[in-house]
Amino acid sequence: MNRKESRNGGAVAPVRLVGPMEELRRQEAAAQVSAPALLDQIRALRRERDAVILAHNYQVPDIQDIADFVGDSLALAQAAARTDAGVIVMCGVFFMAETAKILNPERTVLIPDVNAGCSLADSINADQLRTWKGEHPGAVVVSYVNTTAAVKAESDYCVTSGNAEDVIRSIPPDREILFLPDAFLGAYLERTTGRRMHVWMGECHVHAGIRPDEIEARRAANPDAELLIHPECGCTAQVLWARSAGTIDQSRSFVLSTEKMITHARQSASNQFLVATESGILHRLQKEMPDKRFEAADPGAVCRYMKMITPLKLRDALRDLHPCVEVDPEIACRARVAIDRMLAVPARQQSVE
Numbered sequence: 001m002n003r004k005e006s007r008n009g010g011a012v013a014p015v016r017l018v019g020p021m022e023e024l025r026r027q028e029a030a031a032q033v034s035a036p037a038l039l040d041q042i043r044a045l046r047r048e049r050d051a052v053i054l055a056h057n058y059q060v061p062d063i064q065d066i067a068d069f070v071g072d073s074l075a076l077a078q079a080a081a082r083t084d085a086g087v088i089v090m091c092g093v094f095f096m097a098e099t100a101k102i103l104n105p106e107r108t109v110l111i112p113d114v115n116a117g118c119s120l121a122d123s124i125n126a127d128q129l130r131t132w133k134g135e136h137p138g139a140v141v142v143s144y145v146n147t148t149a150a151v152k153a154e155s156d157y158c159v160t161s162g163n164a165e166d167v168i169r170s171i172p173p174d175r176e177i178l179f180l181p182d183a184f185l186g187a188y189l190e191r192t193t194g195r196r197m198h199v200w201m202g203e204c205h206v207h208a209g210i211r212p213d214e215i216e217a218r219r220a221a222n223p224d225a226e227l228l229i230h231p232e233c234g235c236t237a238q239v240l241w242a243r244s245a246g247t248i249d250q251s252r253s254f255v256l257s258t259e260k261m262i263t264h265a266r267q268s269a270s271n272q273f274l275v276a277t278e279s280g281i282l283h284r285l286q287k288e289m290p291d292k293r294f295e296a297a298d299p300g301a302v303c304r305y306m307k308m309i310t311p312l313k314l315r316d317a318l319r320d321l322h323p324c325v326e327v328d329p330e331i332a333c334r335a336r337v338a339i340d341r342m343l344a345v346p347a348r349q350q351s352v353e
């Protein structure tokens, strides 16, 4: 496997996950409005603006609870593609808002904080990809969904963890493949498909920190718990790789998309689960299954970008119709081809293996 040097700007220290009431109290003081009144304002503005609020599974609980739809990056793109609301508010990170805008060029797309980025998406830019393509003329470019619109515009396929294997298997064996930006996911896909690829050396700063040996220690302490590994958002690629390599015991461990993670937990005879992904997903799991116990495989797996979206910023975005997300029409047109291919290849129904 060829590897490019990581372009990450260094690790970002994880931040403490602020509790919902603590965050609302802080916002209440800042906004000089009570927490229930703030949430009421959001509901009223949503009606007034004919807006739909889409929230990623890693958002803070208050945002998840007030959203019209909560899901992973693929589900959010699908929701954005089918909405008829005049305004889309993306409570997630910036590349997700770009995707919503590309799918809805005529609608207003808002993101409550434009600084909500993604270290994985930032690990490669369009210039770097063009240079890389120049070194491998004729290669097929397969980009993970965690990429900017400009990178998607330089790509042949945009994929999620759920459909990446099928896309890679469909590429004629005589074609070189450039896979980006997640190095661990690329290595995992090489192992599962048997296909050699050139893999970009990018990573998610949150999930690069999830240690397989720590997960095994937690499993040893919770022998009855099932391990649920979420493959979306580039988040557990290192864990996926370790599992496929046998470093993590494969028994009672399941690689599942968000929806299947929830379905699996609901149908499982087990009532204890270790969840290896960003900690925000625990809110949705616990909310939908209050009788079962969910624990983070690594409580430090908190994405500070995802936590930048707060009810106060959401209220202000709806009130001011700002910040708006715009994508250059020429870039959007080319990126749309790769995004449509992602939406056309369904994610596998079970695990990604």
Ligand code: SF4
Residues within 6 Å of the ligand: 093, 117, 118, 119, 120, 121, 146, 204, 205, 206, 207, 233, 234, 235, 278, 303, 304, 305, 306
């Ligand atoms: S958890 Fe990682 S991959 Fe997901 S948005 Fe945050 S930085 Fe990006």
